[in-house]
Amino acid sequence: MRRFKRVLLGVAFAVSAVAGTAGWASGDAQTPVTGPPPGAAAWSADRSLGRELPDPARAEPERVAAFFAGLAPADRQRLVERHPLVVGNLDGVPVELRYAANARALRGTPYERLTRDGRRILAFDPRGRGQIAEVYGDLTRARRVAVIVPGSDTDAGNFDRADKGHRVVAGMATTLRDATALHGPADPGTAVIAWTGYTTPVGVGLDAATGDLAEAGAPRLARFTRGLTAVGAPRPSLFCHSYGSVVCGLAADRAHASDIVVFGAPGMRADSVSDLKTDARVWAARNPSDWIARVPNIHFFGLGHGEDPASGGFGARAVPADGARGHDGYFEPGTDSLRAFAAIARGEAR
Incomplete structure (x- = not known):
């Protein structure tokens, strides 16, 4: 009973904290983007290669990779031209083909700026508020x-x-890429991907305080990482900011990740590292001025995201962050957190 009362007090405080920070009204409810990419129906009906194409909703990235590996260059190009949104978003498709398909899909859209200056767009989904992954x-x-x-x-x-x-x-x-490029900007050592691949909350409201959007985003993140390894890339390290930590926590047991680093995290929907059921190394950072520390770490009737990953009891490896400032200052050049992030990304941290 005493624990139950403490949880109720935590819920009440969480509500008041969110309301006091920005107000529930600032968090417009979002409908998550799910399912296969636009154009999937035309793709599934296409028999121009004389064979069935992989199901964009169900085919595993490894099967997609094997399918494209068996195609002639002309057939690959035909699919890029006929189905750019599917090819550009289908995990397991070779990287260069995805770049070409997304460059084609972006033309004439509000996001056409992303086709300039040789930018490498690994995913583009125009639905909702738009989703992008850039390399x-x-x-x-x-x-x-x-x-x-x-x-x-x-x-x-x-x-x-x-x-x-x-x-x-x-x-x-870009800051992490610069910090990991020990031998100049042409150093191929570490590639960094900005993955805006799920529907994020808007403002600080019920979407941010609950896990619905994270639950929709986690399978997308897990599949994305598997798509990377299916085409021969190393298992990635995941750097998860704020609500993104909830997504990473829910994806942890399915993601092909070497490391999972959370910073400014409200929780990971787990009580400890062992609850994540991952063989990835788990790291956590929170600087003393980050307002996220004022958000209670509860999980009750869907509200809140559980234990603080930066707490000693959670079991994550500590990332130094005393030099960072605020909720989104962890990548400030010259900070201890950025140096630590770069060492993790390079595989040098222990």
């Missing part, structure tokens, strides 16, 4: 891969806002 570095040659999973208020329209610098997911990716 920084050479994914086909990289010895290590890092994937950054963002939190609330991230979509295709704002994931790369230049005025936000390292505080948005594209800025985090």
Whole structure:
């Protein structure tokens, strides 16, 4: 009974904390993007190659990779031209084909800017607020891969806002890429991917306080990582910010990840590292000025995200972050957190 009362008090405090921070009204309810990419029906009906194409909703990335490996170059190009949205989003398709397909799919859309200056777009889904995965570095040659999973208020329209610098997911990716390039910008050692591949909460409201969007995003993240390894990339390290930590926690047992790093995390929907059921190394960072510390770590009737991953009892490896400032300052150049992140991404941290 005493524990039950403490949980109820935590729920009440969580509600008041969220309301006091930004107000429930600021969090517009979002409908998550799920299912196969646009154009899947036409793809499934296509018999132009004289054979059935892999089901974009059910085919495992490994099967997709094997299918494309058996195609002639002309047949691969035919599929890019006929079904760019499917080829560009289908995990297991060779990287260069996905780049070409997404460049084609982006033309004439509000996101056409992403086709300029040789940008490498690994996924593009125009549904909802838009979803994007962009690669920084050479994914086909990289010895290590890092994937950054963002939190609330991230979509295709704002994931790369230049005025936000390292505080948005594209800025985090470029900063981490620079920090890992020990031998200059041409160093193929580590490729970094800004993965805006799920429907994120808007504002601080019920979507952010519950796990519905994370539950929809976790299978997408897990499949994305499996798609990387299916085409020969190394198992990636996942860097998960804020609500993105909830996504990573729910995907942990299915993701092909070498490391899972959470920072500014409200929780991972787990009480401990062992609950995540992953063989990846789990790391956690929280700086003293991060407001996320004021959010109660509860999980009750769907509200809250569980134990604080940065607490000693959770069992994650500690990432130093005393030099970072605020909820989104972990990639500030010169900080101890960025140095630690770079060492993890390079596979050098122990």
